[in-house]
Amino acid sequence: MFDYKLGLDFALKQDQDDPLRAYRHQFHIPKDSKNNHLIYMTGNSLGLQPKHTKSYVNQELEDWATLGVEGHFEAKNPWLGYHELLTKAMANVVGAKPIETIVMNTLTANLHFMMVSFYQPTKTRYKIVIESDAFPSDKYAVESQLRHHGFDEKEGVILWKPRKGETLLNYEDLEAILDHQGDEIALIMIGGVNYYTGQFFDLKRIATLGHKHKCVVGFDCAHGAGNVQLNLHDSGADFAVWCTYKYLNAGPGSLAGCFVHERHAYRTDLNRFTGWWSHNKATRFNMRGEFDQLPGAEGWQLSNPPILSMAAIKASLDMFAEVGMEKLTAKSKKLTGYFEFLLKALGEDVIRIITPNNPNARGCQLSIQVKNADKLLHKKLTKAGVVSDWRAPDVIRCAPTPFYNSFEDVYRLVEKLKAILNE
Numbered sequence: 001m002f003d004y005k006l007g008l009d010f011a012l013k014q015d016q017d018d019p020l021r022a023y024r025h026q027f028h029i030p031k032d033s034k035n036n037h038l039i040y041m042t043g044n045s046l047g048l049q050p051k052h053t054k055s056y057v058n059q060e061l062e063d064w065a066t067l068g069v070e071g072h073f074e075a076k077n078p079w080l081g082y083h084e085l086l087t088k089a090m091a092n093v094v095g096a097k098p099i100e101t102i103v104m105n106t107l108t109a110n111l112h113f114m115m116v117s118f119y120q121p122t123k124t125r126y127k128i129v130i131e132s133d134a135f136p137s138d139k140y141a142v143e144s145q146l147r148h149h150g151f152d153e154k155e156g157v158i159l160w161k162p163r164k165g166e167t168l169l170n171y172e173d174l175e176a177i178l179d180h181q182g183d184e185i186a187l188i189m190i191g192g193v194n195y196y197t198g199q200f201f202d203l204k205r206i207a208t209l210g211h212k213h214k215c216v217v218g219f220d221c222a223h224g225a226g227n228v229q230l231n232l233h234d235s236g237a238d239f240a241v242w243c244t245y246k247y248l249n250a251g252p253g254s255l256a257g258c259f260v261h262e263r264h265a266y267r268t269d270l271n272r273f274t275g276w277w278s279h280n281k282a283t284r285f286n287m288r289g290e291f292d293q294l295p296g297a298e299g300w301q302l303s304n305p306p307i308l309s310m311a312a313i314k315a316s317l318d319m320f321a322e323v324g325m326e327k328l329t330a331k332s333k334k335l336t337g338y339f340e341f342l343l344k345a346l347g348e349d350v351i352r353i354i355t356p357n358n359p360n361a362r363g364c365q366l367s368i369q370v371k372n373a374d375k376l377l378h379k380k381l382t383k384a385g386v387v388s389d390w391r392a393p394d395v396i397r398c399a400p401t402p403f404y405n406s407f408e409d410v411y412r413l414v415e416k417l418k419a420i421l422n423e
């Protein structure tokens with residue numbers, strides 16, 4: 001695809017020619033004790049802070065200080081409808097329509113609220129399919145839903161597993177699961193991009209397959225949102241959830257996103273937990289009378305939301321709106337491809353990349369296995385100024401993000417890794 005070359009000059013030239021190069025300077029990049037920038041490769045865990053976030057949050061603090069309760073109407077961005085300022089930009093990030101998109105709650109909470117509506121087990125159709133390497137929180141959530149409905153969690157969870165000696169998942173194996181047990185399965189709940197391997201699944205293929213067998217299909221896109229083009233609407237998935245503190249750079253524990261496909265927007269037959277924020281906006285404050293469901297994903301809200309967290313999300317989404325996922329993913333593919341090229345040059349007998357090598361089947365993260373490595377390698381990398389992530393027993397995850405990582409970052413990371421391996 002790209003004609004990569006070894007050597008620092010190549011990296012510097014790529015940075016010079018990078019149409020997104022200015023954005024790196026719009027983020028706070030952590031530094032070491034000597035005031036040198038760290039090589040930050042954990043945007044998949046906690047995205048960095050945009051420099052303008054502080055002013056967005058300060059705006060709300062000031063409006064609160066000067067206006068008190070009137071801020072709901074009189075603030076520069078009135079709090080009453082603040083979440084609406086996020087909807088369109090968030091919908092664009094995940095490839096959804098505004099009516100399908102809402103920012104609310106936190107990720108695992110949203111997963112539960114979605115299962116309240118979309119996991120409707122019967123005596124014979126109650127099982128849930130997840131990846132064998134699903135993120136622990138997702139696994140716990142799914143198991144607790146089974147228990148909540150009176151089913152045995154061991155028997156009720158079906159794992160989509162890699163084949164013996166392999167790490168990635170094959171669609172044929174999911175098809176086989178559905179062919180054999182399709183009529184027992186109520187829900188397929190998959191991480192859109194697997195947090196461990198970095199495998200980006202074909203969401204449409206999984207949703208189509210699930211629907212063919214009359215299963216509900218949902219995705220946890222925590223590692224996908226802001227990283228890859230999810231095209232949630234076109235995928236046909238019933239629901240999706242994601243967080244905003246990873247690739248969406250909205251701060252630790254910030255509010256999460258939720259997608260409900262348009263075809264469910266006006267349904268009133270679904271079970272759901274509701275609150276005053278699920279109620280028709282026009283009559284919400286009458287505080288009287290019958291519940292009147294808001295249509296679309298908004299109708300799953302419960303509470304008036306935390307504005308300070310939403311301000312940080314707005315700061316980030318304004319940047320995403322300015323650049324667009326197309327340009328971000330174009331750079332991302334080039335940057336991660338470069339990373340892969342340099343790692344392969346270290347010798348494929350030493351380094352094994354478990355993330356798919358097809359750029360369309362991954363995001364920016366590469367999960368790397370180093371022969372005979374243990375946690376000491378990660379410790380040394382950290383000491384050398386690389387912020388990466390260690391997953392026992394032997395995987396280092398590095399996610400060069402297109403917004404703030406440079407080709408030089410990737411070059412220096414691999415040089416440091418090489419130096420440690422040669423010790």
Ligand SMILES: *Cc1c(COP(=O)(O)O)cnc(C)c1O
Nearest residue numbers: 107108135137195220222223243
């Ligand atoms: C990061 C992540 C979580 C974390 O859940 P929170 O509710 O935000 O704490 C859950 N699931 C997946 C797949 C994740 O990547």
